[in-house]
Amino acid sequence: MEAKHYDSIIIGAGPAGLTAGIYLSRAKAKVLILDSGVAGGQMILTHEVANYPGFESISGYELSNNMRKQAKNFGCDIMSGISIETIDFESDKKSLSLSGGKRFTSDTIILATGGRSRNLGVAGEDNFKGRGISYCATCDGDFFTGRKIAVVGGGNSAMEEAVSLTKYATKVTLIHQFDHFQAFQHAQDEVKANPKIEVKLSSKITSFNGDEKLESVTVENLLTHENYEIALDGVFIFIGYEANTDFLQGRCIALNDGQEIITDANMQTNIPGVFAAGDAIAKRYRQITLAVAEGTIAALNAMEYINKHKSTVSQPVY
């Protein structure tokens, strides 16, 4: 099968990848966006986005749909549900193949594969995934209407989702291993003010228990080492993320110890013509605004790279 050529191939169709696609295709570059899941990335898991400028409140689904349509209308080809089989970053002409045999080449690649929720790694976790254990309040919160649940974590996601889950659950026990939370103060204040939330600091779940579905968790008080059981129907785990860079491990793209992609301020990786943006890169904050900004920077620099290598593509439109 002959390889189809693009000016840029973007891997990942979250806000970073879609923004990069919008900028590049608007500059008349030929762009292919590939996603192993569905376009939208983590935004699709987000019930409400209230901190994206221009929208006081918008569902993550609607925001991702808007971005996807905009990228498509500017001319990006978007393929969802793909699996990358081979990839060559190092040649001047980059190339990749998908399982099923489709092959593509490009002048530039933008890596925008985001991240995913981290597992707790506790006995019983795998058994009860989807049968009481969830990593997405928006997807599964409604299943726990009128029930007792726990939320694990102490960052912004854990605290915001604990509050949002009180819409469904009769009681939310918030379990965190440290003696303080890491979340923004306003998120902590909302938790404190919510009578449905009970906080258990310096505590950790040591096992998930049940038969067909989750029935209880065993919790250890890390100060007294006392173990006790909490009867509940569900546990939502929000303890951070891992960059989706498994497919890059052992390849030429430089990653840090956390397996996040290392970029410079131009979103350039260590390989010329390969850029990266969004939650997959090494950085402190992970937000849609940042993914969008980095997608923009990656696209503008990719465009400059393309123009240097090829004179037929127009200048970027700012």
Ligand SMILES: Cc1cc2nc3c(=O)[nH]c(=O)nc-3n(C[C@H](O)[C@H](O)[C@H](O)COP(=O)(O)OP(=O)(O)OC[C@H]3O[C@@H](n4cnc5c(N)ncnc54)[C@H](O)[C@@H]3O)c2cc1C
């Ligand atoms: C529950 C929740 C609530 C959130 N709430 C907010 C909020 O209110 N405001 C805010 O600003 N941010 C919020 N965030 C964070 C925000 O969603 C992320 O920072 C943002 O989506 C990151 O964008 P991204 O494009 O880098 O990656 P992602 O959104 O993770 O998208 C990456 C895409 O790459 C695809 N992909 C992964 N690996 C591969 C591969 N090997 N090949 C091809 N495709 C691949 C994935 O399927 C995915 O579609 C929230 C996140 C979560 C989980």
